[in-house]
Amino acid sequence: MLKIFCAVGSGSVPIEATLTLLGIPYEMIEAVTWEDEAARKLVEMVNPLRQVPAVVLSSGEVLTESAAILIHLADLHPQARLAPALGDPRRAQYLRWMVYVSAAIYALVWIIDEPARIVASKDQAPDVLDRLENRRAECWRMMDEQITPGRYILGDELSVLDLYVAVISRFAPGRTRFYKSAPRMAEIVRRVDADLRLKTFWSKRFPFNDGWER
Numbered sequence: 001m002l003k004i005f006c007a008v009g010s011g012s013v014p015i016e017a018t019l020t021l022l023g024i025p026y027e028m029i030e031a032v033t034w035e036d037e038a039a040r041k042l043v044e045m046v047n048p049l050r051q052v053p054a055v056v057l058s059s060g061e062v063l064t065e066s067a068a069i070l071i072h073l074a075d076l077h078p079q080a081r082l083a084p085a086l087g088d089p090r091r092a093q094y095l096r097w098m099v100y101v102s103a104a105i106y107a108l109v110w111i112i113d114e115p116a117r118i119v120a121s122k123d124q125a126p127d128v129l130d131r132l133e134n135r136r137a138e139c140w141r142m143m144d145e146q147i148t149p150g151r152y153i154l155g156d157e158l159s160v161l162d163l164y165v166a167v168i169s170r171f172a173p174g175r176t177r178f179y180k181s182a183p184r185m186a187e188i189v190r191r192v193d194a195d196l197r198l199k200t201f202w203s204k205r206f207p208f209n210d211g212w213e214r
């Protein structure tokens with residue numbers, strides 16, 4: 001069975017959501033890496049970067065990097081139509097935005113979670129966090145202005161890109177700012193949040209608790 005090193009409210013959630021939609025059973029190894037050295041040690045067994053998500057495929061092969069995992073899963077199950085296939089005119093933009101969300105936006109979490117990783121003194125941290133939040137909001141704005149959405153980001157069908165954006169947009173600076181920076185995607189992520197097929201899943205893996213939009 002496929003195994004996933006994962007954590008509530010983390011970048012593993014869009015992958016878990018994808019597996020849920022695909023109806024693929026999976027084993028979860030919960031590891032809240034950003035809070036706990038023991039969790040990082042656990043993940044290190046499969047990912048030297050000590051980050052979730054990390055997936056161990058049924059063959060035993062390890063796959064890390066959220067965007068790569070999502071692209072791979074969607075490609076393995078074309079019948080579910082969770083991504084434009086090779087040759088589909090939307091494929092290039094799909095790959096573009098998957099990598100953009102990962103590289104330009106999600107990657108900054110490494111500093112946001114622990115600014116001491118790059119700042120020389122503690123009092124620089126609030127300023128750095130502020131700048132990173134501005135950068136993220138700006139990246140969402142630029143993406144929003146360049147997409148040609150339908151009901152979803154790539155058109156009228158839900159794709160793993162929508163699941164990815166719905167989750168990563170909940171990280172700092174939070175949804176309230178995201179809605180302002182990216183008004184067109186705001187409508188789309190709300191649609192993903194409300195997807196009835198994922199109702200129970202969201203409540204367990206990234207609940208909409210009071211004040212969740214920040």
Ligand SMILES: N[C@@H](CCC(=O)N[C@@H](CS)C(=O)NCC(=O)O)C(=O)O
Binds near residue numbers: 012050064065067
């Ligand atoms: N580039 C990675 C980023 C993964 C990542 O930053 N994961 C966070 C949790 S959301 C983590 O495990 N952080 C712990 C750490 O970096 O020490 C991906 O896209 O999968």
